Amino acid sequence: MIRLDGLPIVTTEQMRAAEAQAIAAGATVDGLMARAGEAVAEQVRRLAAGAEVLVVCGPGNNGGDGYVAAAALKRAGHSVRVACFSEPRTAAAGAARARWTGAIEPLSEAMLAPVLLDAMFGVGLTRELDKGVTGSLRRLIEGARLSIAVDVPSGVSSDDGASLADLPPVDVTLALGAPKPAHVLQPAAQRCGAVRVLDIRVAVEGSVRVAAAPRLTRPVPEAHKYSRGLVAVVGGAMPGAAALTATAAARSGAGYVLLLGSATDRLPHAIVRRRFSAEALGDERVGAVVIGPGLGREDQAKGRLDAALACGRPLVIDGDALHLLDGRKVDGPMIVTPHAGEFTAMFGEIGGSKIEQAHEAARRSGAIVVFKGADTVIAAPDGRVVVQPDGPAWLSTAGTGDVLAGVIGARLAAGGDPFEAAADGAWLHAEAARLAGPAFMADDLAAHLPVAIGRCL
Ligand SMILES: NC(=O)C1=CN([C@@H]2O[C@H](COP(=O)(O)OP(=O)(O)OC[C@H]3O[C@@H](n4cnc5c(N)ncnc54)[C@H](OP(=O)(O)O)[C@@H]3O)[C@@H](O)[C@H]2O)[C@@H](O)CC1
Numbered sequence: 183m184i185r186l187d188g189l190p191i192v193t194t195e196q197m198r199a200a201e202a203q204a205i206a207a208g209a210t211v212d213g214l215m216a217r218a219g220e221a222v223a224e225q226v227r228r229l230a231a232g233a234e235v236l237v238v239c240g241p242g243n244n245g246g247d248g249y250v251a252a253a254a255l256k257r258a259g260h261s262v263r264v265a266c267f268s269e270p271r272t273a274a275a276g277a278a279r280a281r282w283t284g285a286i287e288p289l290s291e292a293m294l295a296p297v298l299l300d301a302m303f304g305v306g307l308t309r310e311l312d313k314g315v316t317g318s319l320r321r322l323i324e325g326a327r328l329s330i331a332v333d334v335p336s337g338v339s340s341d342d343g344a345s346l347a348d349l350p351p352v353d354v355t356l357a358l359g360a361p362k363p364a365h366v367l368q369p370a371a372q373r374c375g376a377v378r379v380l381d382i383r384v385a386v387e388g389s390v391r392v393a394a395a396p397r398l399t400r401p402v403p404e405a406h407k408y409s410r411g412l413v414a415v416v417g418g419a420m421p422g423a424a425a426l427t428a429t430a431a432a433r434s435g436a437g438y439v440l441l442l443g444s445a446t447d448r449l450p451h452a453i454v455r456r457r458f459s460a461e462a463l464g465d466e467r468v469g470a471v472v473i474g475p476g477l478g479r480e481d482q483a484k485g486r487l488d489a490a491l492a493c494g495r496p497l498v499i500d501g502d503a504l505h506l507l508d509g510r511k512v513d514g515p516m517i518v519t520p521h522a523g524e525f526t527a528m529f530g531e532i533g534g535s536k537i538e539q540a541h542e543a544a545r546r547s548g549a550i551v552v553f554k555g556a557d558t559v560i561a562a563p564d565g566r567v568v569v570q571p572d573g574p575a576w577l578s579t580a581g582t583g584d585v586l587a588g589v590i591g592a593r594l595a596a597g598g599d600p601f602e603a604a605a606d607g608a609w610l611h612a613e614a615a616r617l618a619g620p621a622f623m624a625d626d627l628a629a630h631l632p633v634a635i636g637r638c639l
């Protein structure tokens with residue numbers, strides 16, 4: 183079983199193409215199904231620890247995997263039953279079912295089991311699940327001590343993570359060959375429980391990946407405050423927000439943090455405060471300008487944003503500044519960090535999955551787009567995308583976005599690729615939230631950034 187971190191995320195079309203390539207290289211559909219089903223059975227056997235397993239099988243190849251897994255469990259001497267609601271509709275699923283020698287119970291009458299293996303629908307589910315089937319599945323999932331889904335939980339749309347049935351989460355999802363968008367995008371991701379990938383020897387590749395811990399380095403002996411990265415944070419109408427951003431930048435390894443504009447009393451002394459001036463932004467030593475948290479939307483804010491866009495330094499644009507940006511582009515690196523409301527205000531309604539939306543927004547704007555939420559998608563104009571799937575929901579509190587802007591600012595000022603700076607910043611932010619535990623406020627979050635960084639050295 184493989185953790186998701188850093189793996190390519192594939193759509194159904196890409197998975198089918200990878201499967202076709204494997205078949206062209208000599209594999210067969212039945213052979214792939216045998217590999218998948220047996221790999222599933224092996225993990226289920228370990229997780230079930232001897233308890234009886236009920237396998238529920240659907241009409242397609244996901245159901246086929248279920249029949250293979252049931253037969254393999256039975257051969258291994260494990261107590262296993264099978265239920266289904268429809269005959270197999272693919273040749274491979276039909277052949278797999280023919281090799282299952284036990285009884286098959288109708289889904290609606292199936293007795294509960296301590297372990298449920300959901301092999302009803304995989305990546306082929308394209309429309310809302312029937313209410314009767316949903317009800318039966320809910321009863322079996324709720325009645326099991328442990329529920330495990332094959333590939334994706336039944337009732338989610340694999341390519342965009344939409345929900346196609348009202349069902350409770352399973353405990354474990356065994357993704358076949360690669361993670362799919364449904365494993366990382368909401369609302370489907372929360373239905374998956376712990377996701378682990380099973381290697382079925384189908385080669386997948388792609389430019390969309392699950393976030394992984396960044397590889398950071400310690401300061402070299404020659405390091406000095408400017409070489410570590412100077413972050414200039416532009417303040418405005420709400421000084422507390424800019425203070426959070428500046429504090430987060432300072433706790434994310436920036437060598438020098440400069441807060442331009444009005445500051446709060448309780449700002450750490452290490453943060454240098456100055457009046458706002460366009461000249462200060464243009465200083466060649468400035469590695470990143472962060473503008474937007476608490477900026478306001480009045481004339482002063484507009485003037486400060488104009489100065490930032492003209493300063494020629496790498497930019498992180500957040501909050502109010504996103505509303506004032508108005509489609510303007512800059513020559514240098516620019517990272518924009520909208521939440522869903524800001525994203526729609528900036529780009530209008532873009533169709534497709536959150537991954538496709540973020541990518542399209544990056545392509546149109548020429549900026550690195552950090553599309554925030556419970557699932558945060560970071561997209562570059564060149565097609566690279568990273569999905570940060572598991573930020574704790576405790577992050578849903580005011581000011582945590584200001585902290586994120588500061589972390590990304592520090593990574594950007596440290597040099598290197600702006601896309602990686604954005605992705606690394608999002609990972610460190612989520613890790614700091616994991617370390618902060620429950621019910622933290624944004625100020626507390628920043629205090630956990632140094633330990634998050636320590637985990638990446
Ligand atoms: N790629 C790989 O490398 C490998 C993939 N493998 C496995 O294949 C799985 C994909 O299989 P799949 O394409 O057969 O689709 P699947 O998810 O079983 O469901 C489609 C079936 O459900 C039906 N159906 C759809 N909606 C419905 C509804 N609302 N209510 C009722 N029925 C509905 C649909 O019928 P139709 O839409 O044609 O009416 C069709 O019959 C994949 O997730 C993985 O487990 C492994 O075996 C080997 C390696």
Ligand SMILES: Nc1ncnc2c1ncn2[C@@H]1O[C@H](COP(=O)(O)OP(=O)(O)O)[C@@H](O)[C@H]1O
Nearest residue numbers: 554555556573574575577578580581582583584
């Ligand atoms: N339910 C959630 N689960 C995980 N992360 C969340 C959730 N809600 C918000 N976040 C994260 O918290 C931060 C909130 O940012 P934002 O909406 O800009 O808030 P603010 O402007 O108050 O700072 C983002 O990084 C976002 O990804």
Ligand SMILES: [K+]
Nearest residue numbers: 300303334336
């Ligand atoms: K399934």
